[in-house]
Amino acid sequence: MRTENKMAVEPVGKLIWQMSLPPLISMFLQYSYNLIDSAFVAQLSENALTAVSLSFPITTLMNAASIWIGVGVNVLIAGYLGRKEQDKANAAVTHGLLLSFGIGALLTLVSLCMMRPYFRAFTGNEEIYRLSIAYMGVCSFMQIPNMVHIAIQKMIQATGNMVTPMWFQIAGVVVNFVLNPVLIFGIGVFPAMGIVGSASATVSGYLVSMILAFALLLGTKQKVQVKVRGFRLQRRMIGRIFVFGLPSFIMNALSSFMVTIVNLFLVAYSDTAIAFFGAYFKVQQLIVMTVNGLIQGCLPVMRFNYAAGNKERLHLAFRYGTVLVTGMMVLGTLVVVLLPAQILGLFMASEAMRSFGISAMRIMAASYLFCGLSTMISTYFQATEKVYSSIAIQLCRQLLFLVPALWCLDRLFRLNGIWLAFPVAEIAALLVALVMMAWYRRKEGSTPRVADGNDGQTSRR
Template identity: 85%
Template sequence: MQTNNKMAVAPVGKLIWQMSIPPLISMFLQYSYNLIDSAFVARLSENALIAVSLAFPITTLMNAASIWIGVGVNVLIAGYLGQKKQDDANTTVTHGLLLAFGIGALLNLLALLIMKPYFRAFTNNEEIYQLSIAYMSVCSFMQIPNMVHIAIQKMIQATGNMVAPMCFQIAGVIVNFVFDPILIFGIGVFPDMGIRGAAVATVAGYSLSMILAFALLLGKKQKVQVKIKGFHLQKQMIRRIFAFGLPSFIMNALSSFMVTFVNLFLVAYSDTAIAFFGAYFKVQQLIVMTVNGLIQGCLPVMRFNYGAGNSERLHSAFRYGTALVTGMMILGTLAVILFPAQILGLFTASETMRSFGISAMRIMAASYLFCGLSTMISTYFQATEKVGSSMAIQLCRQMLFLAPALWCLDRLFHLNGIWLAFPVAETATLLVALVMMARHRHKNIS
């Protein structure tokens, strides 16, 4: 019986804290992979940092696909548990695993096929090109373990267990952090693998997380289980997994396309500008996606109570989550504005990079709060099955407003215009999101 499920009866404020802190930490750890790689690789050379920066859109797109399936499964399972449909929740688990393995293998192959023409489009420097290929030819194999462990993480989170998924996430990051310098620089008995060592450490970290995640899922104490007996593929369930996870995919995938698009502008200035943006964006992603982990902790609470028909708890969760997001984004903004030189120091920034990078970071950090609030509204629409509205907000954030802002401001203010485009686009997106929320509330009242 689930009449005493904490999602339905626990105080909303306490529940949000319990549900949000573990995924917040998990997202922090998830996005620390690329930052750690970049920080160690930058000690090899600026060209090595450029190579990892050029690979970042591909790895981000792969990670976005993992989150797509994971969040879709999470929303569907939380809804079924709210409706007390245990068998449907277990069936969703099996569908999620099959999708994670199948799509993971497909994306692994796709990354290997596209990397050569992709990197050629961004650099004529043979050293940068060869370093990019060396890194991505290994890093592409992260996709299956990444996709599977994120899917399992979201399955377990949907049951209200937010701590256990954090543990196998921590284990993977520790492996990556320990083996990055060992394999890059060749410490002890390990060979000097250079940039390829960073990729090997990343794949090893994700693989360990996947193994531990499977061990956890197969335990008898889990509230959802893998359904094998009587299982058959359900096209409708697959469609719903894709549909519910699509807004999260768009948010993350657009980051990949956005970085690629920005790099097209930065190519006209210098390779150092590309290296800076790649390094900075990993810091931004660490902040923004950590806060998004908090938001994703609110998602199953809102989704459960929407499925249970408890609108009061649904809106209470939204308000409390919004307050937390506001506070965290303010802290993130202050960190970047106050310590840009120290942050760039993590990437062994040259004087040339520092000359424009410090002011650029302060300009772009002004967009964080607007980004957090619009994402929270998007997640509310996602939880209440307004998928179209949720996707529209994400499209505005990283495409519909950002692309024209980049084009116009680059012409007006040159390199500084590229940095200014980010707060301009985020401000416009928040205004659109607030209008959409106001119309939604007005429609429900009337």
């Protein structure tokens, strides 16, 4: 019997646009938080910008954990709906909420405990250290609302509703954008809070998004619901949430570790180099993660049709998504290559920062297209339950190839070598991804293994 779910019957091109545009906008808004914070904080001083830059790996790691649970629940729910297992889909919603609250509270405590030794390892400047502690001491409390609202967003997106979750994301960004200058500089009845004001605005934005997300999930009719009656924790379902979301977590968590590693190289040059890279990386993340929003919109389409056994639509979704990713990454590259001085102007860049920053941005922007294509292949593997292959691509991109490239090129070309390491690592990772894709296609005769209906497990040949 033909299903009514649009992911099974809607034309793939139209469906990809419907599914991808809202998460694309959501990711753009999500990563606008960091860019907005840095742009306003830069008006305080370069030391304040450096403090936010040093905090970025911690906040990125926290955000990666949020995406981990969110994407894991998204993939699980999409698979259950593809097999018409509504009760299991509802149980996945409840598991996702419990995990979000529990892990969010744990990460808040970890952040508060680790931030002092972490910042001491990167700066001997007492003002930068003090500002870093003040900023992260508030931002640590963003984790629970961030984790919960992303989880609810991904749950609703898994049903094919990509537009509605976008609105509570927009509300959070608007709150953050309005409160940033008000709390940093002191406007009206509000006192000037400096860098603490920026952190407070960020936490407030996430809190608003969480409240609205809960109102949407519990107060409106959705295709999935919170299961309360007869609910019991299932270790297997929790494990599958972690496994399905793991590639997305690794991709985002590696960004945190990568920034930390790069900062270890840059600290040998200057605090200005660290401030520049922190500012630039927020621009890069805005571009790359916006494209990743498009890719994540493709994920439930590929996952649904894989679980439903529709191999033709699975491959068509992958090809169509790849074309869109290519176009967006080319556009992002052109923006950074053509407008580096204007972008640095957003961060009140000093002449010292501009002296190396303009060329550095152009060099690193050359990596965007290769990054997008390898991430699309990684997501295809994620949707078709080749989880370890998906993880391997992300490890190559941001760790296994990047760290040796940093070490070698830093010694050969000094500071310019650090920037050059990014396109070198991304090109190498894409070559690995293409080889892996060709190997799977040859092994399976261009046909991926199809789920056998046993809770998403694949049949083995």
